[in-house]
Amino acid sequence: MTATTHRAPADTEAATVEIHDVHKWYGTHRVLDGVDLTVRPGEVTVILGPSGSGKSTLLRVVNHLERPEIGHVSINGELIGVRRQGERLKELSERAILTQRSRIGFVFQNFNLFPHLTVLDNVAAAPVATGKLGKPEAVELARELLGRVGLADRTGAYPRQLSGGQQQRVAIARALALRPGVILFDEPTSALDPELVGEVLAVIKDLATSRTTLLIVTHEIGFAREIADRVVFIDGGRIIEQGPPSEVLDKPRHERTRDFLSKVL
Amino acid sequence: MSEPPGATVTLPEARAAAEPPKAVTAQRVLPLRRPGRWIATAVVLVLAAQFVHGLVSNPFYQWDRFGYWFLRPAILDGLLITLEVTVYSAVLGLAGGILLALARLSGSPVLRAVSWLYVWAFRSVPLIVVLIFLYNFSALYKTLSVGVPFGPAFFSFDESKLATDMVIAVVGLSLHEAAYAAEVVRGGILSVDQGQHEAASALGLPKGYQFRKVVFPQALRSIVPNYVNQLIGLIKGTSLVFYVSLLDLFGAAQTMGSTYPGDIVPLLLVVTVWYLVLTSVVSVVQFYVERHYARGATRSLPPTPLQKLRAGLAGLRVRIRQEAAV
Numbered sequence: 057m058t059a060t061t062h063r064a065p066a067d068t069e070a071a072t073v074e075i076h077d078v079h080k081w082y083g084t085h086r087v088l089d090g091v092d093l094t095v096r097p098g099e100v101t102v103i104l105g106p107s108g109s110g111k112s113t114l115l116r117v118v119n120h121l122e123r124p125e126i127g128h129v130s131i132n133g134e135l136i137g138v139r140r141q142g143e144r145l146k147e148l149s150e151r152a153i154l155t156q157r158s159r160i161g162f163v164f165q166n167f168n169l170f171p172h173l174t175v176l177d178n179v180a181a182a183p184v185a186t187g188k189l190g191k192p193e194a195v196e197l198a199r200e201l202l203g204r205v206g207l208a209d210r211t212g213a214y215p216r217q218l219s220g221g222q223q224q225r226v227a228i229a230r231a232l233a234l235r236p237g238v239i240l241f242d243e244p245t246s247a248l249d250p251e252l253v254g255e256v257l258a259v260i261k262d263l264a265t266s267r268t269t270l271l272i273v274t275h276e277i278g279f280a281r282e283i284a285d286r287v288v289f290i291d292g293g294r295i296i297e298q299g300p301p302s303e304v305l306d307k308p309r310h311e312r313t314r315d316f317l318s319k320v321l
Numbered sequence: 322m323s324e325p326p327g328a329t330v331t332l333p334e335a336r337a338a339a340e341p342p343k344a345v346t347a348q349r350v351l352p353l354r355r356p357g358r359w360i361a362t363a364v365v366l367v368l369a370a371q372f373v374h375g376l377v378s379n380p381f382y383q384w385d386r387f388g389y390w391f392l393r394p395a396i397l398d399g400l401l402i403t404l405e406v407t408v409y410s411a412v413l414g415l416a417g418g419i420l421l422a423l424a425r426l427s428g429s430p431v432l433r434a435v436s437w438l439y440v441w442a443f444r445s446v447p448l449i450v451v452l453i454f455l456y457n458f459s460a461l462y463k464t465l466s467v468g469v470p471f472g473p474a475f476f477s478f479d480e481s482k483l484a485t486d487m488v489i490a491v492v493g494l495s496l497h498e499a500a501y502a503a504e505v506v507r508g509g510i511l512s513v514d515q516g517q518h519e520a521a522s523a524l525g526l527p528k529g530y531q532f533r534k535v536v537f538p539q540a541l542r543s544i545v546p547n548y549v550n551q552l553i554g555l556i557k558g559t560s561l562v563f564y565v566s567l568l569d570l571f572g573a574a575q576t577m578g579s580t581y582p583g584d585i586v587p588l589l590l591v592v593t594v595w596y597l598v599l600t601s602v603v604s605v606v607q608f609y610v611e612r613h614y615a616r617g618a619t620r621s622l623p624p625t626p627l628q629k630l631r632a633g634l635a636g637l638r639v640r641i642r643q644e645a646a647v
Contacts (some may be wrong), residue, residue: 119523121519121522121523143400150528151527151528154525154526154527155525156525157522157523157524157525158524158525159525160523162520162523162524164516164519164523166516168514168516168517168519168520170517170520170521170535171540171617171618172538172539172614172616172617173617174616174617181524181526182524182525182526183533185524185526185530185534186524186525186526186527187526199426214616214617215617216617216618217620218506230524231524234524234525244567249606289351320629
């Protein structure tokens with residue numbers, strides 16, 4: 057893996073993410089039960105928790121792929137997906153939400169690359185479609201980003217011709233192409249063969265050293281220890297405990313955290 | 322693992338017995354003979370030859386009259402009408418089908434219900450009934466007007482002037498076609514992975530772009546084969562426009578047949594061959610369109626017939642060389 061370690065482009069301003077008292081339920085099932093979390097600019101936050109604990113839902117609330125029933129998320133002080141109307145919060149128009157999402161990177165567990173587009177077009181499409189860049193500039197940026205994730209020689213390939221690890225690296229480049237202030241990773245290595253996990257983690261580690269705010273849901277405890285500024289443990293839709301990895305991972309105060317760590321370590 | 326154990330065991334023995342030993346011939350595997358397959362092939366060939374012989378030698382088919390009629394202007398005019406009606410109805414039908422499919426998949430229960438009712442109605446009523454109903458439509462509504470709903474009209478059309486036979490045929494076929502196309506398109510859109518919708522909206526791609534550039538091109542992979550099926554049905558369905566007094570290919574032959582009753586069989590053969598030509602053209606186009614939309618869906622594209630022929634010839638050459646070497 058030869059990911060060059062130059063910094064994120066200058067026009068990317070690392071974002072502050074504030075999650076305020078977020079509740080989300082499906083029918084009677086409470087998925088999120090009052091989550092409060094503030095992520096400082098450039099901070100790398102790893103979210104851990106057993107499956108079904110609500111960690112993926114929390115991530116999807118941040119870019120409004122899921123609408124919270126109560127509470128709100130703001131990025132750099134701007135409410136996401138809603139606006140204030142007197143005492144209430146009203147959901148924004150679809151177009152306004154899409155504009156907000158184009159400033160938030162999202163990396164999926166299953167990559168979700170566009171299979172009918174080449175690697176280069178996958179990365180260059182969004183900046184053009186959202187009107188941020190002209191076609192030539194977008195292509196140039198895409199080449200640069202693909203170089204950064206170590207795939208400069210695969211620009212003409214289609215996603216299905218790549219390994220899982222390569223696909224996920226393209227997906228990261230695709231998210232970076234919108235120059236987001238924050239990138240959300242939803243279990244980015246869970247769908248990968250064990251020997252391919254390292255190459256994706258190396259790219260994320262490279263991002264962690266640049267000044268981009270990262271929120272990462274993962275099961276890679278070793279990786280969390282290595283790159284996280286803060287580890288957040290979630291269970292039953294609530295934050296059970298949080299703090300630097302040296303505390304949460306090595307000296308967990310809570311019974312449920314200890315129980316979880318003993319199972320995954 | 323890949324080598325049968327017997328080969329490694331017998332090789333030294335074979336070498337000891339035969340001299341001088343030839344490694345290649347000793348290991349040569351003769352493929353299984355399949356006499357049943359040869360017999361079946363021979364039977365089918367005989368039957369096919371008999372059928373062709375019957376077609377050629379039976380005077381009932383009057384192949385000289387077929388040659389006479391095949392390129393007659395009356396027939397070619399009919400062919401042109403068939404093509405025109407097909408093209409207009411296919412385009413309008415597909416456009417209507419896309420709209421109906423989007424309505425069916427929308428969040429509005431009213432749109433969903435209207436789309437469902439439309440498909441239900443037009444799939445239930447035979448095409449010929451729709452056509453004849455439209456033919457008499459001007460008796461039901463004398464004028465058509467554009468204006469405020471239930472309010473004043475801006476323009477009015479005299480329907481007897483607007484509704485030519487061609488318009489009736491195209492409208493009827495399009496209405497019918499749209500109902501089927503809607504289901505084909507809906508199926509195609511549903512076949513696109515949910516993750517694609519999520520990725521497109523997570524990237525903040527505008528809604529129209531999401532549909533045109535992400536979802537629809539992927540849906541086309543399943544839409545094309547189904548819609549071509551539909552299109553071939555439509556080509557043949559156009560023969561019904563004869564009943565709203567439009568002289569298409571079938572209509573032209575039918576009219577000529579009533580003037581020259583002795584030529585009915587060759588005229589039907591003319592029609593048959595032209596329909597075969599049309600559907601063959603559509604099938605060829607289908608192959609290349611499907612190949613185009615297969616990009617990225619498979620690791621490598623299926624070969625074109627020309628590529629297959631070349632590969633086949635190359636393979637044959639290699640085999641002949643190998644046989645000669647042995």
